[in-house]
Amino acid sequence: MSHAYLRGTLLLLLALVLGFALMGFEMLGSRYLYPYFGGGINTWASLIATVLVALMLGYLIGGALVDRTMSPRLCGGLLVVAGVYLFTIPLWVDPLFGWILTAIGDGMAGIVFAATILLLLPLTLMSVFTPFAVRLLLVSISFGGRIVSYVYGVSTIGNVLGTLVTTFTLVPSFGSRALTMVFAAVTIACGLLMVVANRYLHGEKA
Numbered sequence: 628m629s630h631a632y633l634r635g636t637l638l639l640l641l642a643l644v645l646g647f648a649l650m651g652f653e654m655l656g657s658r659y660l661y662p663y664f665g666g667g668i669n670t671w672a673s674l675i676a677t678v679l680v681a682l683m684l685g686y687l688i689g690g691a692l693v694d695r696t697m698s699p700r701l702c703g704g705l706l707v708v709a710g711v712y713l714f715t716i717p718l719w720v721d722p723l724f725g726w727i728l729t730a731i732g733d734g735m736a737g738i739v740f741a742a743t744i745l746l747l748l749p750l751t752l753m754s755v756f757t758p759f760a761v762r763l764l765l766v767s768i769s770f771g772g773r774i775v776s777y778v779y780g781v782s783t784i785g786n787v788l789g790t791l792v793t794t795f796t797l798v799p800s801f802g803s804r805a806l807t808m809v810f811a812a813v814t815i816a817c818g819l820l821m822v823v824a825n826r827y828l829h830g831e832k833a
Contacts, residue, residue: 651806652807664737665733677745685752698829699829757778
């Protein structure tokens, strides 16, 4: 198999895994918010809106960064930061959400604020990967449409699997906090892989 084929396969595999982790953690987000703000439509609206904003910011930031420096190492470093943030969440989420409930209340402002603190930073940093993957795979404008469709298609498959498997299998089996640690470890591992394989993913044969 060619170097380009293996490199493309690795990037698409990363897109699948990160897509799974991103939507899996959104599902966990509802579990963290529920004891304080309930599980109704207001909570879900805040979660979905926060995730969409995070995706938008991640795509914008990732696109700007990859045009300046097409460095897998930079993207990997941002993924590591996202994973470390996820690792810390069980340490502060209960006292912080309790304070938000007391100080701001359980209305729109309180729920949106809590969802933003919980999700915005890590999911934004995870979303940076997508434009990096597109640019790293783009060897010719002639194949641009297909490359974009591959990356977003595979990432969306990961999103769907992350939503369903997390909700119906992983949460009942392991619980929210343990799964948060798993998603954190997976995100860090993906980031470290990009750092270590920087030259390879950039298209250079080491």
